Amino acid sequence: MKQPFLLWLLILTLPFCFSSCCSTYQLTDQAGTFSPTAPTPQLASSLLPYFYVRAATKEYNKIGTPEIVAEKGQPTARVNSETATLYFETSRFETPENKYTNLVYRIHFQKVPFGLCSLNLTAGNNPGLLIIYTLDQESDLVLITTVHTCGCYLAFFPTSKLSEKTYPANWPPKNQSVFGYTLPSKLEGLPYKPYYFTIEDGTHRISAISQNPPGSLDTLAPPLYFQMDTQPMEHLHKLPYQNELVSFFEEAGSRKGYVKNNRKILERLLISWWALDWHVGEDKAYGNSDTTQLPFYTSLKFWQRKNSDLKDFPGFLHYWGWKL
Numbered sequence: 133m134k135q136p137f138l139l140w141l142l143i144l145t146l147p148f149c150f151s152s153c154c155s156t157y158q159l160t161d162q163a164g165t166f167s168p169t170a171p172t173p174q175l176a177s178s179l180l181p182y183f184y185v186r187a188a189t190k191e192y193n194k195i196g197t198p199e200i201v202a203e204k205g206q207p208t209a210r211v212n213s214e215t216a217t218l219y220f221e222t223s224r225f226e227t228p229e230n231k232y233t234n235l236v237y238r239i240h241f242q243k244v245p246f247g248l249c250s251l252n253l254t255a256g257n258n259p260g261l262l263i264i265y266t267l268d269q270e271s272d273l274v275l276i277t278t279v280h281t282c283g284c285y286l287a288f289f290p291t292s293k294l295s296e297k298t299y300p301a302n303w304p305p306k307n308q309s310v311f312g313y314t315l316p317s318k319l320e321g322l323p324y325k326p327y328y329f330t331i332e333d334g335t336h337r338i339s340a341i342s343q344n345p346p347g348s349l350d351t352l353a354p355p356l357y358f359q360m361d362t363q364p365m366e367h368l369h370k371l372p373y374q375n376e377l378v379s380f381f382e383e384a385g386s387r388k389g390y391v392k393n394n395r396k397i398l399e400r401l402l403i404s405w406w407a408l409d410w411h412v413g414e415d416k417a418y419g420n421s422d423t424t425q426l427p428f429y430t431s432l433k434f435w436q437r438k439n440s441d442l443k444d445f446p447g448f449l450h451y452w453g454w455k456l
Contacts, residue, residue, distance in 0.1 A: 161333065163347050164188025164356035166195050168218040171362040178326050179273065181218075181237050181263045184346040187333040188356055192242045195331075195360065198258065198380045200373035207373050209380055209392035211242045211258050216358050221365035221419050225445045227456050232274075234445065235265040236419060238281070238365060241336055246398070252335055253413075254282065256396045258380075260415050261336060262442075263329065266456075268293070275456070276319070276327070278338055279430060279442065281391070281415040285311055285337060286430045288452070291319045300453025313339045366421040381417040389426035391415040408434040418442065 166183040170176075187193050195218075196211035219238040224231065239261050246255030260281035268274050274294040279286045287310045290299065308317040321327065321343045330340035340346065347355040370377040382390050390411060399413030416428050422443075430448065431440035438444075439451040449456055 161187035162189050162353050162356055164194070164358055165328075165345065165347070166216055166358045166360050168360040169362050171220045171364070175235075176324075178324050179235060179265055179267075180326055181265075182326050182328045182345075183239070183331055184328050184340075184355065185331040188358070190333070192245055193331070193333055193336070194242070194358070195239045196242055197361075198240050198368060198371060200371045200378045200380070202374075207378050209258060209371075209394075211240045213242050216360040218360045218362045219365045219368060220362055223420060223445075227446050227449075230456060231269050232456065233267045233271075235267065236365065237263040237265075238368075238418070239263075240281075244336065245334055253398050253402065254280075254284070254335065254396060255398060256394055256413075258391050258394045258415065259336060260391070261331075261338075262418060272323070275454070276341075278329070280336070281418065282396070282413045283416070283428055283430050283442070284413070286452075287315060287338065288454070289316065289319050289341060291321065293323075294456075298455040303453075311337075313337065315339075315341060365419045368417075369421045381422075387411065387414070389417050389422065389424035391417075403432070407432050 164185045166185060168180050168182070170180060183195060185193055185195065191213040194213040195216040196213040197215045197217040198209065199212050200207045200209055202208070217239075221236050223234045223236060225234065226232070241259050243257045244252050244255045244259050246252055262279050262281055264277040265273055266275040266277065272293040273291050275291065276289040277287070278289070287308075304317045306317060307314050315338070319327070319341070325343040328342055328345055329338050330346055331337070332339045368380045371380055380391060382388050382392055391414065394415050396413035400410065404410050404412045416426060417424065418428055427437045428442040429437040429440050430442055431437070431451070436451065440448060442448050
C-alpha cells in the first residue's frame with residue numbers, strides 16, 4: 133500500500149497544472165502554423181499572435197471554433213477543429229503612472245486528452261488560452277501576458293520597450309522557468325515583426341515564443357498551414373443554435389460564467405479540497421461581455437483570489453509584482 137500512497141502524494145505536490153511524463157508525441161506528427169487575419173485595418177499584423185502547434189494532425193491540438201450543437205435534444209458546447217478562430221477585443225486600464233490598452237486574444241481547443249499515455253491533470257473538453265498584448269500611450273507593445281482560460285500556466289513577457297524599473301523584484305535577467313518550460317524573461321524583438329507562440333502536443337502549453345517562424349527551415353516536414361478567422365470576443369456569448377443565439381458559457385446556476393461542457397474531474401479530485409474551489413481548473417469567461425462576478429484568479433492561494441483576479445488588470449499586475 134505504500135507505493136500507491138507515495139505516488140498520489142507526489143502528484144499532489146506538483147504545481148497548479150500537471151502534465152504526464154508519458155507522451156504520445158511522435159516524430160512523424162506534423163506541426164502546423166495558424167495565421168490570423170487582422171480584425172481591423174488599423175491593427176498591424178505585428179500585433180497579432182501567430183501559433184506554431186505541434187502535432188497539428190491530431191484533432192485535439194488544432195485551434196478550433198466554439199459552437200453549440202444538439203446532443204440528446206439539448207444544446208451542448210464543443211470546439212469544431214475543422215475551422216480555426218481567433219477571438220479579439222480591446223480594453224483600457226490606468227495606473228498612477230500611465231494609461232494602457234490591452235489587445236485581448238482568445239483561442240480554444242477540442243480537448244486536453246486523458247489516457248494511459250496522456251495523464252494530463254487539466255484533461256477536459258473545450259479548454260482555452262488567452263494572449264494579452266499591453267500597449268502604452270505611444271502604442272508600443274510593452275508586455276505580453278499568457279494564461280490558460282482556467283487561470284493556470286500564467287506567464288509574463290516584457291519587451292525592450294518596458295523599463296526594467298517596472299519589473300518584479302528578482303526578475304531573471306535572461307530566462308524564466310514556467311512550470312517546466314524555459315522561456316525568455318525579456319523579448320528583444322523588432323517592433324514590425326509578429327510573435328509566434330509554440331503550442332505543445334496535448335497540453336496546449338506555450339513552450340516557446342519567437343519572431344522567427346518555427347519549422348520554416350524544416351524541408352523534410354514543413355509545417356502545415358492554417359488560416360484563422362478573427363471574430364469579436366462577444367461572439368462567444370452569441371453562438372448560433374437552431375433559431376436562437378446561445379452562450380458558450382453557463383448563464384445560471386453554480387457554474388455561471390464557466391465554459392459549458394468543461395468539467396475537470398482530476399483537478400477537482402486532487403486540488404479542489406485544498407484550494408477550496410469545487411470548480412478549480414474549469415475554464416471561464418473573460419472580457420467586456422462577461423458580466424458575472426466570477427473571479428478569474430491566477431493564484432491557487434484561496435486568500436489571494438481577489439488580488440490575483442485577471443479581471444482587475446491593474447490589481448492583477450500589482451499582485452504579481454509589476455509596477456506599470
